[in-house]
Amino acid sequence: MHVNIEKSWGEQLRDEFDKPYFQRLTDFVQQEYRSETVYPPAKLIFNAFDSCPFNEVKAVIVGQDPYHAPGQAHGLCFSVNDGIKIPPSLINIYKEIGNDLGVEIPFSGNLERWAKQGVLLLNATLTVRAHQAGSHQNKGWEEFTDVAISKLSDEREHLVFILWGAYAQRKGASIDTSRHLVLKSPHPSPLSAHRGFFGNKHFSTANKYLTTNGKKPIDW
Secondary structure, rough: OOOOOOOOOOOHHHHHOOOOHHHHHHHHHHHHHOOOOEEEHHEEEEEEEEHOOHHHHHHEEEEEOOOOEEEEEEEEOOOOOOOOOHHHHHHHHHHHHHHHHHHHHHHHOOOHHHOOOOOOEOOOOOOOOOOOOOOOOOOHHHHHHHHHHHHHHHHHOEEEEEEEEHHHHOOOOOOOOOOOEEEEEOOOOOOOOOHOOOOOOOOHHHHHHHHHHOOOOOOO
């Protein structure tokens, strides 16, 4: 099956495209886009991969679901389009960056600038029905994104995996910690941020690790 995804990722993930689970997933997603309002726009389903080629990845942030309100989701976890109100979890991420690095909080919630620097902003599930959080879970996306994480863990070295919350930490359980830095804390959601997300210093820690391993730090 031909899948319109960035070339280097297509080569890494091509074995998945012909597996029965991916065919079932494709059939389901295509039907959903025909009959329902689904986010992100279809052309942006693989935006995380398209924005950050396989060999350019330096860090991975794992999310769960795309935003399910109009105009928010554009295929990068935690990120929203320019001009959209910054969601609460991202406000808390920005607050931690400010406290950690002493930088001012941006006016935009668009994280494309991170992706262009090598941050893979990967949701576990890449599509969602409007106003129905989790509606496309357990359809095959999780298996597909597990393979993407495994490919990075097995075939790259000295990456930073940032896992906020129990869901992301379960998804990252197989990452080879002898080859990569894995950073864990509670989720930045207002429900959990005060339990250890604030003060985690993940952004400075990630940059120190990248610098130590000869890589350019991220301008968060």
